[in-house]
Amino acid sequence: MSHPEKPVQSGYAYQKIAEEIEAQILRGDLKPGDLLPGETEMGSLFGVTRSTVREGLRQLETDGLIHRPSPRRMEVTVPPVDLLTTRATRAMALMKVTFRELVEVAMVMEPLAARTAAERATPEEIEDLQQLHAALVASEGQLEETIELDEKFHSRVTEIGHNRVLGPAREPVGLLLFRGFEHIAPVATNFYKRQIEAHSNILAAIRDRDVERASKWARMHIEDFWRGVQLAGLDDANPVLPRPVSHTEGVT
Amino acid sequence: MSHPEKPVQSGYAYQKIAEEIEAQILRGDLKPGDLLPGETEMGSLFGVTRSTVREGLRQLETDGLIHRPSPRRMEVTVPPVDLLTTRATRAMALMKVTFRELVEVAMVMEPLAARTAAERATPEEIEDLQQLHAALVASEGQLEETIELDEKFHSRVTEIGHNRVLGPAREPVGLLLFRGFEHIAPVATNFYKRQIEAHSNILAAIRDRDVERASKWARMHIEDFWRGVQLAGLDDANPVLPRPVSHTEGVT
DNA sequence: ACCCCTCCCAGTGTCGGACACTAACCAATG
DNA sequence: CATTGGTTAGTGTCCGACACTGGGAGGGGT
Numbered sequence: 001m002s003h004p005e006k007p008v009q010s011g012y013a014y015q016k017i018a019e020e021i022e023a024q025i026l027r028g029d030l031k032p033g034d035l036l037p038g039e040t041e042m043g044s045l046f047g048v049t050r051s052t053v054r055e056g057l058r059q060l061e062t063d064g065l066i067h068r069p070s071p072r073r074m075e076v077t078v079p080p081v082d083l084l085t086t087r088a089t090r091a092m093a094l095m096k097v098t099f100r101e102l103v104e105v106a107m108v109m110e111p112l113a114a115r116t117a118a119e120r121a122t123p124e125e126i127e128d129l130q131q132l133h134a135a136l137v138a139s140e141g142q143l144e145e146t147i148e149l150d151e152k153f154h155s156r157v158t159e160i161g162h163n164r165v166l167g168p169a170r171e172p173v174g175l176l177l178f179r180g181f182e183h184i185a186p187v188a189t190n191f192y193k194r195q196i197e198a199h200s201n202i203l204a205a206i207r208d209r210d211v212e213r214a215s216k217w218a219r220m221h222i223e224d225f226w227r228g229v230q231l232a233g234l235d236d237a238n239p240v241l242p243r244p245v246s247h248t249e250g251v252t
Numbered sequence: 253m254s255h256p257e258k259p260v261q262s263g264y265a266y267q268k269i270a271e272e273i274e275a276q277i278l279r280g281d282l283k284p285g286d287l288l289p290g291e292t293e294m295g296s297l298f299g300v301t302r303s304t305v306r307e308g309l310r311q312l313e314t315d316g317l318i319h320r321p322s323p324r325r326m327e328v329t330v331p332p333v334d335l336l337t338t339r340a341t342r343a344m345a346l347m348k349v350t351f352r353e354l355v356e357v358a359m360v361m362e363p364l365a366a367r368t369a370a371e372r373a374t375p376e377e378i379e380d381l382q383q384l385h386a387a388l389v390a391s392e393g394q395l396e397e398t399i400e401l402d403e404k405f406h407s408r409v410t411e412i413g414h415n416r417v418l419g420p421a422r423e424p425v426g427l428l429l430f431r432g433f434e435h436i437a438p439v440a441t442n443f444y445k446r447q448i449e450a451h452s453n454i455l456a457a458i459r460d461r462d463v464e465r466a467s468k469w470a471r472m473h474i475e476d477f478w479r480g481v482q483l484a485g486l487d488d489a490n491p492v493l494p495r496p497v498s499h500t501e502g503v504t
Numbered sequence: 505a506c507c508c509c510t511c512c513c514a515g516t517g518t519c520g521g522a523c524a525c526t527a528a529c530c531a532a533t534g
Numbered sequence: 535c536a537t538t539g540g541t542t543a544g545t546g547t548c549c550g551a552c553a554c555t556g557g558g559a560g561g562g563g564t
Contacts, residue, residue, distance in 0.1 A: 163356055
């Protein structure tokens, strides 16, 4: 605790390599966009074999610190958000969090998302959101589609808030939470209508730049969801993973 | 979008392996605690070389889905939380989030943490928190210690809330945020005293199980922090990484 | 001079085999 | 029955090799 700098290099060579490169990235010696030397070259550079270098690189790649835009280039990156959310979502599912826990957090995240969106959305973003909402309305009655559009709507609202901290924090919660509809829809009355009403109110508030109203409706939306959860007896049930998570990077 | 099941196996063998094992874990075929076959065996199992298997394993290990409790065992795990927060923290630092963004989120997270803590803390946990607070009081005037104890206090409060979703969501924010004290302390008047006052009020509220008061004080604490940020002119500044993040797993 | 096609090379993904080192198992010993 | 010592399977690292391919070099057409 006395030394702020602790050279915690674990004994394994491949880890040392990963740590070294990671340090260079964090220190700024390597900036996003820079491309790395070939594996063979790094090998001789670090005094290890290519196989060893490879394991180190795989570690960094999994962390999202480097990636391969083309099979020929290996360059430094800022970890893509979806990678973060993917991992967090998976982890939460595995640690068997309950709907209660998810709702508790969603109860403050969603209002914040809505509030920031109302504050900062550009006209184009609002337009985009409106289309998403239209799609939701159109898919009334179709469970799977509704769930997906619902999640997408909330996700988009968050994006519109232009807060890069909120995104990764909220997404996993939404991803796990809204899957609950699957079990709620059958037991809740007027499920689709209430869903649509809430969203259209949030949307309207964002359009009117009414921060408070946006926030309030978002909260009510989650409260309503929570009632649904209770009705379905899911309070302490574990949500399931949306769908097989892939390691492949989406090109955005 | 029609097929719910998409066999998105990227061409690379090592990824296929990682994905296959990951799928088995998520599907529940492999449960935390189970231990994996040897690398050579998996090699012949999947029809690839050990080197290839190794790269796949490295990926899973980085994800925290498997780990090596002893150099001889390779077993399935639930990704440890600190691994999640570590990655998220690093990513946020790299994407150069601003203090403004962090505060915005902290403004809802910390009150929630305090509120849940007030609701559910056990006497022992409260005792523990009290000691932490005492340490903070004792370290008045010492910047580095104060920062660390501050972060630890908030972290502990969150833990006490017993919400496994809030933890991973809040931690990265706190980690990045409270480093700001480094620049705030010199320009803020009565910095240490205000810090201590806020914490002791939060603590008292938790002890009294006064949910609303706990929440309110937590909020004020962040608001005060935000004023400090503005005073120091850090609004749109980027926080820095707490300290070199290591890949080595902490044995808790 | 500029564009297009073709060829070549470096670099990657994968393979197979090899070796030192050590944790864990086993058996013999006290 | 506990201890001790040897055996062994499994890991971390190394070496060398090969097929495949993206991207650049160079040549030919307009």
